[in-house]
Amino acid sequence: MDNPGIVLLGAGGHAKVVIEAFRAAGETVASCVGGPSDPQSLLDVPVIPDEAELPALRASGLSRAFVAIGSNRLREKLGAKLESLGFELVSIIHPRACVSPSVRIGRGVVIMAGSVVNASAVIGDLAIINTGATVDHDCVIGRCVHVAPQCALAGCVSVGDRAMLGVGAKVIPGITIGADATVGAGSVVVRNVNDAALVMGVPARVRDGGRTR
Ligand SMILES: CC(C)(COP(=O)(O)OP(=O)(O)OC[C@H]1O[C@@H](n2cnc3c(N)ncnc32)[C@H](O)[C@@H]1OP(=O)(O)O)[C@@H](O)C(=O)NCCC(=O)NCCS
Structure with missing residues (x-):
């Protein structure tokens, strides 16, 4: 075959x-x-x-x-x-995604249509960069992360393993989001997020003191 x-x-x-x-x-x-x-x-x-x-x-x-x-x-x-x-x-990069040649991409990753991944970003194994999301320069996306449709991560954002960024979430430059954290849809993250925390809103705040999924 x-x-x-x-x-x-x-x-x-x-x-x-x-x-x-x-x-x-x-x-x-x-x-x-x-x-x-x-x-x-x-x-x-x-x-x-x-x-x-x-x-x-x-x-x-x-x-x-x-x-x-x-x-x-x-x-x-x-x-x-x-x-x-x-x-x-x-891994699969949709032909209508725009991925810099300096990006490092792990195994089992999907980068969906309309998304943009800029210079020197790192995308961990089994991550999803969903439709129309942007991941800017020097971001480090951990294993099994889901960056949902229309998220925008500014430069140098770090996202821990298994974190989930809900549809349309925005993250300002240099922020660290912990492993297993959840960012609510439409949130704007302006402070670091602890491991397993649930944050939401504009600006994003911890809602229930964090939870583990
Ligand atoms: C943040 C989230 C995980 C919370 O889910 P949940 O724990 O089931 O929360 P609930 O729906 O019970 O809502 C609890 C409260 O948070 C509020 N809330 C929920 N999601 C919110 C959000 N994204 N931003 C601001 N407030 C939110 C609700 O209005 C509710 O407020 P109230 O107590 O004043 O009525 C969920 O709402 C969310 O945004 N998920 C993202 C899903 C997504 O984008 N998936 C991608 C698929 S491709």
């Missing part, structure tokens, strides 16, 4: 957008792997309703995989599972 296609873990809305990003880049998604309540196919990709089939898919010659699941913790767990089964985690 010259180009045997990609195995996608996940069969929900995020998986649809990921399938179309792979297609836009000239790649083929061979199968989705979902659960029993998922549809039988997603955008004409067959959905296998049981993760127990992953070893058989690997044995059939499919070696490249991607985790298309929005939950940061679940994505981390399933990424490790895929690698333990011998799959290579591939």
Whole structure:
């Protein structure tokens, strides 16, 4: 097999957008792997309703995989599972994203259409840079982070592993956002955010003293 296609873990809305990003880049998604309540196919990709089939898919010659699941913790767990089964985690940059050549990108990352990632940024394994987000120069985005659609991170922002920045959140330059933190949709972050904290609003403030997801 010259180009045997990609195995996608996940069969929900995020998986649809990921399938179309792979297609836009000239790649083929061979199968989705979902659960029993998922549809039988997603955008004409067959959905296998049981993760127990992953070893058989690997044995059939499919070696490249991607985790298309929005939950940061679940994505981390399933990424490790895929690698333990011998799959290579591939990354996808939508052809209509604008990514500087000096950016370093980990494994299993998606950079969606309309997003911009500027000079010397670092994007960790299994991160999602979602539609229309901007990640400016020298930002460091940790593992399994989700930067939701239309977020804007100014230069030198650091985001810890598994943090979630809700749709449209803005972050001023030089801020550190802790691991497992959540930034509410539309918030403007002007102070550092502790690990596992939940912040929201303009300016963003801790709402309930933080929580762990
Ligand atoms: C911040 C967030 C995580 C809070 O969720 P939650 O803990 O379930 O909060 P609730 O909906 O119970 O709201 C609790 C309070 O916070 C307020 N609130 C919720 N989200 C807010 C936000 N983004 N900014 C400001 N206030 C917010 C609510 O109005 C409510 O206020 P009240 O107590 O005065 O009525 C969630 O609202 C959010 O913004 N999620 C981002 C989702 C997203 O963008 N996903 C990306 C998908 S691609």
